[in-house]
Amino acid sequence: MNEEAEMDARNAAVIMQEARKRAESQLQVRHPALFAALGAVYLFGFGAIWLSVRGQRPYQGPSSAALAPITVVGTLAVIVIAIAVGRATSGVSGASARRRRLQLGSLILGYAGVFALEGGLNAAGASRPVLGVFGAAAPILITGLVLAASSAVSLDRPVFGVGLWLMIVAAVGAYAGPVGVWAVGALAGGLALLLMAAASLVRRPA
Amino acid sequence: MTDDGLDPVIHVPARLRIVVTLATLGEGDDLAFTRLQDMIGLTPGNLITHLRKLEEAGYVRTRKSGSGVTARTGVALTLSGRSALERYSATVRQLLDSASPQ
Numbered sequence: 001m002n003e004e005a006e007m008d009a010r011n012a013a014v015i016m017q018e019a020r021k022r023a024e025s026q027l028q029v030r031h032p033a034l035f036a037a038l039g040a041v042y043l044f045g046f047g048a049i050w051l052s053v054r055g056q057r058p059y060q061g062p063s064s065a066a067l068a069p070i071t072v073v074g075t076l077a078v079i080v081i082a083i084a085v086g087r088a089t090s091g092v093s094g095a096s097a098r099r100r101r102l103q104l105g106s107l108i109l110g111y112a113g114v115f116a117l118e119g120g121l122n123a124a125g126a127s128r129p130v131l132g133v134f135g136a137a138a139p140i141l142i143t144g145l146v147l148a149a150s151s152a153v154s155l156d157r158p159v160f161g162v163g164l165w166l167m168i169v170a171a172v173g174a175y176a177g178p179v180g181v182w183a184v185g186a187l188a189g190g191l192a193l194l195l196m197a198a199a200s201l202v203r204r205p206a
Numbered sequence: 207m208t209d210d211g212l213d214p215v216i217h218v219p220a221r222l223r224i225v226v227t228l229a230t231l232g233e234g235d236d237l238a239f240t241r242l243q244d245m246i247g248l249t250p251g252n253l254i255t256h257l258r259k260l261e262e263a264g265y266v267r268t269r270k271s272g273s274g275v276t277a278r279t280g281v282a283l284t285l286s287g288r289s290a291l292e293r294y295s296a297t298v299r300q301l302l303d304s305a306s307p308q
Contacts, residue, residue, distance in 0.1 A: 007219060009210065009301035015219055016295065019226040026245060027230055091241025093280055095234030154232070 027092065031158050033084040035197035037077035038143070038162075043190025045070030046136070050182035059129045059178045096154075103150040110142035132178030140185055141170035158200060165192060210301055215263040216294045220248060221256050225291050228266065228283040236269065236280035257281060265290055 007015070052066030053059065089097065118135055126134075148163025166189060173184035216225055223246050231237060243253050260266040265287030269280045283291075 007217070009212075009298045009305070011219075012212070012217065012222060012294075012298050013302060015222050016226050016298070019223040020230060023227040023230040023245065091238030092231065092235055093238070093278075094232070094236050094282070096232045097235075 027088055029088045030084050031200040032197045033080055034159070035162060035193045035200060037080040037084075039190045039193030039197060041070065041073050041077045041190070042140070042185050043187075043194060044073045045186075046182045046190060047186035049136075050179070050186055053132070053179050053182060056179065059132055061128055061132055061135075061178075062182075099150070099153060103146060106149075107142070107146045110146060111139060114138040114142060129178040133174050133181050136178075136181040136185055137170040137174040140166050140173065140189055144168075144170060158196070162193065162196060165189075211297050212301075213290055213294050213297075215259060215265065216290060218256070220246065220252065221260060222294075224253075224256055224260065225265065225283065225287060228281065229288060229291055231282065236282035239268070239279040239281055242281055260287065263287075263290075 048069035049062040049066050052062050085100070089100065114135075117138070118131060121131060121134060144163045144166030146163070148160050148167065151157070151159035151163060169184060169188045169192075173181040173188070176184045216222055224242070227242065227245055228237060239250075239253070243250060246253065248256070257266060257268060261268060265284060267282055267284055269282075271278050271280065
């Protein structure tokens with residue numbers, strides 16, 4: 001279009017709508033990528049751990065080999081999320097960039113806190129089943145809490161919903177015992193997130 | 207104002223796209239000139255010309271930082287620019303409503 005051409009109200013409305021859609025799709029972090037990455041961690045990572053502990057009587061905890069999938073999928077998820085965030089936020093500077101750094105810091109500190117608390121519980125003589133429930137449920141709770149709290153600032157309802165759902169999964173999973181909590185995390189957490197990723201992909205404007 | 211009551215500073219396709227794009231940023235954020243150029247699809251010279259007009263009207267502010275390879279020019283919509291876009295959008299809606307058959 002000639003940049004100095006006359007345009008009527010209808011043209012202006014079309015240009016505004018297209019520019020807004022394009023800007024939002026380019027400047028916002030893609031929900032499908034975020035949800036799918038997190039979902040894969042829970043489904044495959046927690047699923048592999050559940051497979052390794054499901055027959056244990058008494059509960060001993062996951063083997064080292066069972067931790068390999070969650071390490072690999074977790075690393076891939078971090079890469080996918082970093083790329084999605086990097087693409088959306090490239091060139092954007094200011095308050096939102098500072099907010100993102102604080103969110104990431106909160107998440108890292110939250111996970112570090114989980115490990116520290118687990119160590120404290122172990123030192124206080126907590127049994128393996130108690131440590132198992134805590135080790136599985138607490139990271140889900142932390143992830144959910146950080147997602148819900150950070151999305152409240154940006155009024156991002158889908159992410160808030162995922163955060164809330166993860167907190168519910170953590171709370172309900174804790175009652176499923178040291179073996180069941182991994183299955184609840186894998187299915188209720190992982191499958192639900194992958195379904196949400198698919199749903200956001202379908203709803204996403206072209 | 208144009209005959210239709212539309213703000214002539216915004217009522218140019220390229221400037222309208224610039225203002226709408228910047229309006230999707232959060233408050234307190236700015237967008238690098240190069241990213242804005244990619245998103246709008248204008249040559250640097252054209253973009254500078256349009257930004258200058260918007261800046262003269264007080265609708266955008268540009269801020270340079272760094273030097274050499276780290277040099278960056280950030281572009282942001284001002285509060286006045288946001289208000290102008292809201293007024294412009296409202297006028298466009300009114301015009302479309304009045305033009306549509308009852």
